[in-house]
Amino acid sequence: MRVDELFERADEPVFSFEFFPPKTPEGEANLFRALEELARMRPDYVSVTYGAGGSTSDKTIEVVSRIREEFDLEAMAHFTCVSATETQLRSTLDELQRRGIENVLALRGDPPRGQEEWTKTEGGLEYSRELVALIDSDYDFSIGAACFPETHIHATDTESDLRYLKEKVDAGARFLITQLFFDNAYFDDFVARARDIGIDVPIVAGIMPITNVGQIARITSMCGSVIPEGLQEQLDARADDPQAVTEFGVAYATLQCADLLAKGAPGVHFYTLNRSPATRAILSALRLMPPWERAGAPA
Secondary structure, eight states: OOHHHHTTOOSSOEEEEEEOOOSSHHHHHHHHHHHHHHHTTOOSEEEEOOOGGGSSHHHHHHHHHHHHHHSOOOEEEEEEOTTOOHHHHHHHHHHHHHTTOOEEEEEOOOOOTTOOSOOOOTTSOSSHHHHHHHHHHHOOOEEEEEEOTTOOTTOSOHHHHHHHHHHHHHHTOOEEEEOOOSOHHHHHHHHHHHHHTTOOSOEEEEEOOOOOHHHHHHHHHHHOOOOOHHHHHHHHHTTTOHHHHHHHHHHHHHHHHHHHHHTTOOEEEEEOTTOOHHHHHHHHHHHHSOHHHHHOSOO
């Protein structure tokens, strides 16, 4: 099923999980163990990331196909411009289409490992809006794109970042998924500003449950997301107790999601890091006491 069509229903939010392709046999076993456990939660769809420089691009397609065939779940393939000519991009899109995959998340992508600056591949594309336009012009995929409540780490300013996002939507993006964030005020403000300039597609909140203090510090340092002072203090107080960190992280993410959904967020996209317990606990709690029912149908 097309992801953009999922948002047309009015009864409840859309929930999705994100995974990354494994690079080792052990990683593959961990991934499919997590998938088996999370599949029982019946998410609306799952997504699979795309390796920089084509490092796991074939694996992405393989994993997406297996998820659809073995778990009877809708799956979306991430798709980037990195280290690919337009001809190569079209070849991959043809393969996705041949396998019956209907959904793609169009991204510029990060520079390949060992490369500091983004460099356009000769014969390739420079911006994600160009990728969105290419897909929309010649293929019948449901296209998603990324957005950044705290502004993209390489953007010159907030206003230009938002204008660029509108260009992606105008080019054919049918829904948006945010980068992870930990302060809902950023999301609320971002959505209001996006609506003000005419972005009218669903904006889904990207949430990463904190289960490891060192890990989340590394992730936020790379993507520019801010950990609020109070949240950081609570994490530091539990830094020597991994189980306490996980329990607190699950509680915080559950409250964060409940607030977002009560205020009308159309869905939550969970960054799972190929693990299941935290996400299972959060989604189970949300479905047991659905905040969107107390607040009315999602916007």
